[in-house]
Amino acid sequence: MLNINEVIETNKMIHEMNLDVRTITMGISLLDCVSDSLDEVCENIYNKITTKAKNLVKVGKEIEQEFGIPIVNKRISITPIALVGGACCKGPEDFVRIAKELDRCAKEVGVNFIGGYSALVNKGMTKADKYLIESIPEALSVTDRVCSSINVGSTKTGINMDAVKMLGEIILETSRKTADKDSIGNAKLVVFTNAPDDNPFMAGAFHGVTEADTIINVGVSGPGVVKRALENVRGKDFEELCETIKKTAFKVTRVGQLVAKEASKRLGVPFGIIDLSLAPTPAVGDSVGEILEEIGLEYAGAPGTTAALALLNDQVKKGGVMASSYVGGLSGAFIPVSEDQRMIDAVEAGALTLEKLEAMTCVCSVGLDMIAIPGDTKATTISGIIADEMALGMVNQKTTAVRIIPVIGKGVGDTVQFGGLLGYAPIMPVNQFDCSAFVNRGGRIPAPIHSFKN
Amino acid sequence: MEGKKLKKSIITVLGKDSVGIIAKVCTYLANNNVNILDINQTITGGFFNMMMIVESEEVVKTFPVMASELEQIGEELGVKIQAQHQEIFEMMHRI
Numbered sequence: 103m104l105n106i107n108e109v110i111e112t113n114k115m116i117h118e119m120n121l122d123v124r125t126i127t128m129g130i131s132l133l134d135c136v137s138d139s140l141d142e143v144c145e146n147i148y149n150k151i152t153t154k155a156k157n158l159v160k161v162g163k164e165i166e167q168e169f170g171i172p173i174v175n176k177r178i179s180i181t182p183i184a185l186v187g188g189a190c191c192k193g194p195e196d197f198v199r200i201a202k203e204l205d206r207c208a209k210e211v212g213v214n215f216i217g218g219y220s221a222l223v224n225k226g227m228t229k230a231d232k233y234l235i236e237s238i239p240e241a242l243s244v245t246d247r248v249c250s251s252i253n254v255g256s257t258k259t260g261i262n263m264d265a266v267k268m269l270g271e272i273i274l275e276t277s278r279k280t281a282d283k284d285s286i287g288n289a290k291l292v293v294f295t296n297a298p299d300d301n302p303f304m305a306g307a308f309h310g311v312t313e314a315d316t317i318i319n320v321g322v323s324g325p326g327v328v329k330r331a332l333e334n335v336r337g338k339d340f341e342e343l344c345e346t347i348k349k350t351a352f353k354v355t356r357v358g359q360l361v362a363k364e365a366s367k368r369l370g371v372p373f374g375i376i377d378l379s380l381a382p383t384p385a386v387g388d389s390v391g392e393i394l395e396e397i398g399l400e401y402a403g404a405p406g407t408t409a410a411l412a413l414l415n416d417q418v419k420k421g422g423v424m425a426s427s428y429v430g431g432l433s434g435a436f437i438p439v440s441e442d443q444r445m446i447d448a449v450e451a452g453a454l455t456l457e458k459l460e461a462m463t464c465v466c467s468v469g470l471d472m473i474a475i476p477g478d479t480k481a482t483t484i485s486g487i488i489a490d491e492m493a494l495g496m497v498n499q500k501t502t503a504v505r506i507i508p509v510i511g512k513g514v515g516d517t518v519q520f521g522g523l524l525g526y527a528p529i530m531p532v533n534q535f536d537c538s539a540f541v542n543r544g545g546r547i548p549a550p551i552h553s554f555k556n
Numbered sequence: 557m558e559g560k561k562l563k564k565s566i567i568t569v570l571g572k573d574s575v576g577i578i579a580k581v582c583t584y585l586a587n588n589n590v591n592i593l594d595i596n597q598t599i600t601g602g603f604f605n606m607m608m609i610v611e612s613e614e615v616v617k618t619f620p621v622m623a624s625e626l627e628q629i630g631e632e633l634g635v636k637i638q639a640q641h642q643e644i645f646e647m648m649h650r651i
Contacts, residue, residue, distance in 0.1 A: 104642070106596040106607040108649040113638070167620050170640035354586055358649040 127302035180218035194237035217307035268484030322358030351421030377431030378422030391444025403454030434467025440527035571635025
């Protein structure tokens with residue numbers, strides 16, 4: 103039978119260390135909503151989403167109340183819209199119409215984000231893919247809850263540099279269109295390489311075409327719990343450090359597994375995966391930067407940071423896979439800047455630069471995330487940053503992503519407020535040397551060789 | 557949900573110790589036909605910590621109603637009372 107110390111430990115994790123389930127994300131396939139009439143597609147999408155996800159928020163709240171564990175977000179991921187709208191959209195404006203419909207659905211069922219305004223163009227672009235990408239600035243400025251992601255590369259196909267070039271311009275245009283709200287549009291846009299089909303986290307979630315009709319994916323979190331556990335092993339060797347992270351990750355993931363199973367049962371929707379990520383929030387004590395400090399660094403960004411992050415990421419996975427048989431999504435440590443107070447502090451102290459962040463993304467999940475840069479950055483420079491990050495993912499056979507926000511009217515030294523879970527960020531300096539001749543070449547970077555690994 | 561079997565639940569009480577906390581909680585549980593399987597308490601850092609494992613065959617109230625009523629009793633006593641399904645603790649601490 104349970105003992106009182108175990109009960110106290112669990113409740114302390116929840117109440118004092120910000121343990122929560124970050125998101126229950128319902129993946130919904132919209133492939134059966136396809137039609138050659140835009141009106142019909144919109145109607146089908148509305149009917150399908152509002153039927154399947156009708157009880158999502160309600161069930162989430164019930165579980166939250168009965169188990170006493172906060173479930174911060176309830177969200178929906180959908181089939182990449184470029185596929186769904188391909189037959190009926192004759193231009194970018196038609197895709198914007200679908201975006202508005204998705205926004206309406208999200209508001210109706212009460213989820214805070216819907217992800218999947220996406221295109222998968224890692225090798226080439228169809229006409230529909232191109233229209234969708236062109237529609238992003240308008241779509242993200244006229245909607246509140248729609249998230250967009252574009253997969254521009256993969257280990258098997260290489261990198262679509264035409265798409266990378268285009269997205270540099272699209273990101274700048276999205277910033278301009280949402281300039282009155284500190285260019286927040288780009289907080290809802292992610293550029294990926296090797297994008298996972300079952301990621302429950304926003305803004306990069308979409309429901310891949312290999313998935314079932316409807317599934318439940320759950321993203322757990324808990325950087326605060328790991329940090330507090332590590333306080334007890336200060337000065338101890340790496341073996342003890344790693345053991346502690348693993349055990350903590352196990353406990354955190356088990357909670358996610360319970361919530362996922364319960365949600366799946368109550369909603370009558372199969373369980374997909376648990377994403378065991380350490381996802382920080384701007385709240386004090388809910389930070390990945392703080393874990394890195396606890397491991398022994400003055401600030402995230404100090405020498406040793408990449409190694410510390412590599413071991414953290416690996417131990418989280420090792421603990422988590424024991425706790426759930428179906429681990430997927432991104433699974434690892436997230437290192438967004440604006441959403442993590444200690445990462446913000448590290449940038450402000452001058453310890454953390456864009457280049458160091460890039461190195462860190464080689465060993466952890468995701469990539470350059472929620473980074474604010476000057477609004478006058480050139481489109482080709484943004485494309486260059488994306489290409490670098492995509493190359494890391496392509497060569498290392500991992501997911502990498504870029505969610506970068508050029509903030510119109512602001513420069514290095516300014517701060518930008520996004521609000522809520524998105525936090526705030528100091529504008530980071532960008533390398534000023536030119537890469538336009540590289541970006542403007544056009545075409546594809548070929549897939550890397552899979553042998554002779556050095 | 558009325559009349560449906562309730563799973564095993566854990567009730568925790570956390571706060572400053574005072575006379576009659578256990579009595580009040582037990583009275584409430586008895587009135588609602590909830591059976592106490594185990595009860596355990598400890599004082600850590602000057603705080604009163606109590607845990608009850610309870611089970612109820614014929615629940616008169618739904619779990620959320622019971623949880624919020626217990627929470628209210630806690631407020632009257634100046635302590636924090638929480639009711640949670642047992643699985644969350646079992647999942648975390650048992651392989």
